[in-house]
Amino acid sequence: MPRSKNPLSDPKKRAPETQLVHGGTVRSQHGETSEALFLNSGYVYPSSAAAERRFKNEDPGYIYSRFSNPTVEMFQQRMALLEGAEAARGLATGMAAVTTALMSLVRAGDHVVSARALFGSCRYVVEDYLPRWGIASTLVDGKDPANFEKAMRPNTKAVFLETPTNPTLELVDIAAVAKIAHAHGARRVVDNVFATPVLQSPLKLGADLVVYSATKHIDGQGRAMGGAILGSQELIGGDIHTFIRQTGPSLSPFNAWVLLKGLETLPLRVRQSTESAGRIAEFLGNHPKVAKVLYPHHKAHPQYELGKRQMQGGSTLVAFEVKGGQETAFKVADALSVILISNNLGDAKSIITHPRTTTHQRLSEEIRLESGIAPGLLRLSVGLEAAEDLIADLEFGLGV
Ligand SMILES: *Cc1c(COP(=O)(O)O)cnc(C)c1O
Helix, strand or coil: CCHHHCHHHCHHHCCHHHHHHHCCCCCCCCCCCCCCCCCCCECCCCCHHHHHHHHCCCCCCCCECCCCCHHHHHHHHHHHHHHCCCEEEEECCHHHHHHHHHHHHCCCCCEEEEECCCCHHHHHHHHHHHHHCCCEEEEECCCCCHHHHHHCCCCEEEEEEECCCCCCCCCCCHHHHHHHHHHCCCEEEEECCCCHHHHCCHHHHCCCEEEEECCCCCCCCCCCCCEEEEECHHHHHHHHHHHHHHHCCECCHHHHHHHHHHHHCHHHHHHHHHHHHHHHHHHHHCCCCEEEEECCCCCCCCCHHHHHHHCCCCCCEEEEEECCHHHHHHHHHHHCCCCEECCCCCCCCCEEECHHHCCCCCCCHHHHHHCCCCCCEEEEECCCCCHHHHHHHHHHHHHC
8 A cells, every 4th residue: 555545644534643743754865864954034936037936935945934934833833733723833932922913913903802821921921012002902811701791892803811820820711711802803812821732722612713832842941932822724824924924033943953853852741741730739739838839730720620521631830829928939039959049931841930039020910919919929840850759849848
């Protein structure tokens, strides 16, 4: 039988793990095993007439790496396969992805509704930049979908949310909010960084666009910045492609290559960290110095049922509040040996953050407290170290 008759010749018939190793690979004339790094800005045409055809879109070849590059294209194809999306674009950072997605959907006079528990810079874009450009925005408590319904206006063009949220791991019911937004003719944009594409599929739950900071789990090894937007060919190939082409928040080929290699091991890494995170949440939930543990698949999570329904795992992050407020939180973090004090997440190295004094310092104390960012709150991003070592490290830290 010829290989072309093999059903696995269709990349869509392959399991996600297989797609993440092989998906999107286009080999050059040298037949290299690993994906080639095309570190070039421009392309040479055999003739002026060929250049003209390329610019008229009569010939599909590459023109300029601000909007088309073979290595970036391999990353985009692989991401699209994983997410089950028609199309994807790589961006320079996660924030470039969020900003591009929102700016492509709205114009002056429009309105955006967003869950208020957001990654700090996302909140800045929604709360500060959109209104500066004549786009009104309303922030709601995302835990109850009814709050989105109440905030919708005739000119609401986009609904934006993140789930689980940063740093308190609150959940938003993607399917319920998508239904409400759809009924009002608004596009649904979901920031899926905390869940990763391995544990949650927003497009299948009714989202129009999914955005990622690829800096987090997709690289997963603290090396490169990157972002991605996924959705229908109509949206991605239309307004979003034009925005990237004309304004340039583009992913560099070098970073795309790093991220492609990251994708090969994404499910292995995310599942390993998620398993450890579950064990750590259990340990923290039973510790006398811990006032509260927040983990979507831990029984104590107020939205445990939704977490089980919407997510295939509890995520690689655990948030917890220590008794004794900020002073104790600092003492715990400062006593750790394996777990590093940093503000990144989704890394092979476990990282602890005190949101009140770092990532969420800009917010007023009132807003912080209404978002659950208590003085004793710590956010732990679980890496790939042995779970026993991480638990022993935390046990020592909580004992001092
Ligand atoms: C990190 C992060 C971003 C921004 O990504 P960058 O790559 O740092 O620009 C956006 N949303 C969430 C939820 C994040 O964790």
